[in-house]
Amino acid sequence: MEGWDPNTKSALTQIPLLSIKAGPRDGAAWTQRLKEEYKALIAYTGMNKSNDNDWFRISAANSEGTRWTGKCWYVHNLLKYEFDLQFDIPVTYPLTAPEIELPQLDGKTHKMYRGGKICLTVHFKPLWAKNCPRFGIAHALCLGLAPWLAAEIPILVDSGMIKHKDDSASSSES
């Protein structure tokens, strides 16, 4: 965990760890895991709100809890940039992490695989592997997506690749 900022570190320590090693094909054990996922997500979301650092919404898109959709946002220069967020729980979960997708940014940055999957190889995958099965969706958002947004969104905004939603009118005037 060297090199991580203190805020991420302290957030991470407060997200409950998971214990059940089960994926979507494991029947009842998956239901137990899903409960742990919810508890971690509830704790993390609650924590973000109380720290005035609310930055995502996520909920299961199907009853099996294998597909998740929501929103995430990042504030840069006092403007809020919001994106759709989605991912599938892979059959080999939790051995392999979910591949987090921001479909609206597909093709706008090199640090992304096809379909809008954000690149997690260097900063996140080793951590996930090391902490299997204790890390869950909440940890993937905290350690995978949050640093990615912090690194990429300012660059994308400054280079003009993405525009603020209120900005389209004003930019054409100037």
Place this chain on the structure above:
Amino acid sequence: MDVELKEMLDDLQALKRSLPDPSHQASIDKLQVHVEHLTNLAQYAPARRSKVKDMSAEVVDSNPYSRLMALQRMGIVENYERIREFSVAIVGIGGVGSVAAEMLTRCGIGRLLLYDYDKVELANMNRLFFRPEQVGMTKTDAAVQTLSDINPDVVLESYTLNITTVQGFETFMSSLRKKTFRPKKEGSGVDLVLSCVDNYEARMVVNQACNELNQTWMESGVSEDAVSGHIQLLIPGETACFACAPPLVVASGVDERTLKREGVCAASLPTTMGVVAGLLVQNTLKFLLKFGHVSPYLGYNALKDYFPTMEMRPNPQCSNASCLERQKEYLLAKPARDAAAKAKMEAEALVVAECPIHVDNEWNISVVDDSELDRTDGRSSDALPEGLTHELPTADEFEKQPTPETTFNSVDDLDDLRRQLDALNAD
């Protein structure tokens, strides 16, 4: 078309003769040259060859298999034509998978199953196989289009799906089990699965499927910096599975700090991918047609032209439950394997004339069989040969799971939890 062009030529000839004015002669000659050129081009217009019933060894220009059947006459392969009985599944039709598919198609493989969910893009054109006019097609469709033109004898099945999703995985598994091509085949419906995917998640999925089906498979990979690659043979229970140890990568051999990782996620070269596809299909042919030595692991370091090899035993503490089952089965089958090996040795001994290899043995040198010792020791992959490193760390040991009663807090109903999160999401 041929006929039309011929008539046009004749007409031009007649026109030339009937025209009294010689000033048009030059332009008519020019027209004539163009028509002749068109006639030549027309000869190469796509004409699909018909299917071939039996592979012939006859050396004629029109036999697509003569050079392959020559492998038999040269004593390399005992029975080349067996290749038509084999089914190979290729997962990932990208820079490596598409080239591997073309190689197997040209070799006259019986049946190919192709899996990919992606589309062809212009960004793929730095690699082999796909053509610019195929941009926008699914990789599986584009591959079937090209491969069926190259060799209509091959049975092609394409599956446009993502095997890492729950639904995709079910389809993947059932397609591998299906035995319509060769109903009498033992085990699954395919002889070999080739993993040509570009990420760890998909490899773990192929590993899961093959462990469950007790299916031998080969792994292939090219590093993100495009200058190294590897192939690996995985026989469930017998060799390390993909989850037995963190994946190996060929070390770049240059100072890692000098490698730039910022900016892009992956580079690729047609050369490295072609080399790895070639190594993969070579190993496949040796495995299927039973010739030469089938490599358990072969790395390729392009910067130093270094090819490390190694063997990996399965990890008795592997995290994959199916892998542990296959390991148990493999151990149980040991007496049968020994008996078969002994019978084979005896059969060979009968052929070789019975005489001592060395008449005197002044130093009392004896040969000790140590292969079985290696097999039984639990060492899997801690000691790596030079030039190889692990890609990911192993999971830290963690305390035995505390009993559920102590960890579950007051709320332990999935619907309640879901409602709680929804409530948080609402404001």
